[in-house]
Amino acid sequence: MADDEDEGEGGLYEEGHWIWDENANQIAFVSDRPVVEDEAIAMPTKMPTGAIEFRDDVDLIEQLRYRRRYQRKLKPEQPDVITVQDCKDIALYTAPVSILSPALINMLHIPTTERFMKALILCCQYYLQVSDEMGHRMMELETRVRTPYCDVVEQEFGTNLNDLRALAAKEYCTMLIGGADTKKYHHMGPAKKRRSLSDKDARLFETMLRMCVQIVWLALGRKAFNQIELEVNRLFKSEIFNAVEHTLKTNYVEKMTKEERNVLLGQCLRTEKKLTTKSPMMNEVFCYRDIDYRMMGIGVIKMNQMPLRLKYIYNIVAGPEEKYSTLGVSLGIVGMPRTSFDTMLKPLPTAEDAKSKKSLGSMSSGSAKSNSSLKKSGMGCGQRKLYADIHLPLKSEHDDAFPPSFPSEPEAPTPCNDVQRRRWLKRLQRLRRGQRASAGKRN
Template sequence: MSDEDDFGIGGLYENGRWLWDERQKRIVFLSNLRPKVDEFDLYYTQPSGVMEFREDVDIIEQLRYRRYFQRKLEPGQADVIRLQDIKDLVIYTAPVNFLSAKLINMLHTPTGERFLRALILYCGYSIQIEDAMRERDLELEKKVRTPDSDILEEEYRDNLGDLRILVAKEYCTILTGAGDMKPFHHMGPLKKRRSLIEKDARSFETFIRMCVQIVYLSLGRRYFNQIELETHRLLKSEAFNAVGHKSQGRDPKKGHIQEVLLGKCLRHDRQLKLHSPLMNEVFCTRQIDYRLKGLGVVKYPNLTTRLRYLRLAVAGPEEQMATESVIIGIIGMPRARFDTMLRILPTLTPEQKSKSTVLMSRSKQVSSVTKSCTTKQSLHMRTYPDIIIPPKESVEIAAPKGFSEDPDDINPVNEVQRRLWQSRFKMMMNLLTQRRKPRR
């Protein structure tokens, strides 16, 4: 074996850096320090089929993120977690080779934000109902089923169907390139270009992966597999759902649980007429309040308590969520309860604090054990309370003779953060092109 094989090109040997000189045929000493890690290496990874986000961000990187990239509070603004904070963290930890200027702009549009908030609300409520149905299934092994069970499960089914409508109406806007989504249509704003199928499919998969990560952080970094499965099931037909094919047989659901979670609008047609489950919700024949399909876009007078709740959850300001008891994961919660990476900080009750102080006075070993136990307990606690959607009113509302043409108050998008991420992305891509240039 040659010296080059032993030490490598620029390898480490006895705490130093050595380089094999081809002309002199000998090893040359360079430095006794390790090579400096460039900032670009922390963000760029070689292109691969899986989009992996960085979870092990060290303290220095967190300080850099807080100083340069974290959203700054405006005067008089409440210090609560916004959807923008979660988007910032996801873009910061995403590999640069998967990002694009189009994707960053797409996430910073009113339609994109309404889609993300509706998806967060639906996934959180769907996971909550699935857990409740599993508990009810265990209870039914010892109890007798009553007619009230059918009424409760029908309420769950209607709530999930209405939340899917909120996701579907924004998804239709994205697919058709309507409104503020015109620049992002795969055939151009005028829809006259040639459709680049491979490029469009790659952009679609990247967008779904970003949405999954945003929902995952919004729900307290829990239920990643369930969020990924449900998001792919909603947005894709069964033939193109590769994630669903891989997970078949892992966690089978019983018949009545599946009926509640999937709803009544799931259709099994021939391949040519097959739609994704979200499109099936739009064209479903079940009784739907017509105002759900324009909530947050069209200004409707005299909204019911249920519709006001859903409108605030999808398109309302985040500061009002805590006062109105609207829950969308960690959005709307005080930012002081979370660290830089949006992990909840451990909190102790007065009784636990008194116990911990007594234990700390006894010995350091006991205090370290109790500290680790309280940290584990805080990780397993629910980050946010349960989602309680107001019930439907008994009065049926028919479609009016004429629809309102007044637009609703649009929640403004943070343009400062959008320009910040665009400039960072351009800087990273310039570094990438410089590294790929051949040296003379």
């Protein structure tokens, strides 16, 4: 098969290969297109348990193959910037084949999941930002007196985190109930009349959760993987069922001060019996606090007028990634020039990095010890900051006023990259076919 894959639908003898048919005694064409995309390859029969390791040691030959066959190709006059699709592509390329399925690939390429990914990246980016800030504040309180203004600042941090968690939670709820474009992936079928396939549903969402962690980590410049993984699993599974925490045994929640817990964990935590415990993600949606109703419709319902705060969030979740820099928003490395990163989205060294590395080598051990507080965020003295911090506009009192009527006109969904979706489906089918052929030879 040719190295370069066609991006269009092609003709009769495209997207396939020729073989010799022993029975017919002639050559025959075999198409590489999936026959029925969601059923051609079954879901993995076992629940993914333990640590699912993604490859991070992709050599230059594999990078060249990825760039030629699977990297997103630019359309004419399209700016060459990083998108969430680029992060999804690398996650799919480096993921173990055993956890991949057509349902997972298709689900990653629908508008609801796209908004969910952006909201989760935004939430984790702000969480890491506030976590670092709270760590510095707690260290400063050892030598300073706490003032009432501290409560005001920390309350603002907590409110912002609550809103960003609710933003991701509302998309996650849509996925759980099979709403909008996720009907096809509901475990009881689009009409919800089938017998419940709870095991299949659990496998799909467990794999999706691990894929989300990898995509968020890539989008945030490959920083603070353990913090991201711990927080994402806590949000979706609660502290009781956080398998990552049970494995790593960091006790990071117990190590937090009271002020850090109030800000980072939020106020919507419900203490219930183990089997009836709801995840913090669900609690954010059903929390007894003031939530701007318009935020629940961002990217879904068209709203003609929005305050600055919601406009900022809308630009990230539903706005064009190519215009992030001009819109003044930050979402990790998304929206940054792709030329500043290598094929695997690792930042390329700059002259500033070389100068910082040289100065770091001349530091005394005592000076290096004073920078230990920066270890938590992974932004040490010898590392540059890849992207800008998030600065959410403040809420204003008149923003919560109810309109005469609620908007009902749907927002036009941002289309996902269908070319990449079909490309990953074809690759999965080819890999699985190769595995079956190898197994047949061994038998």
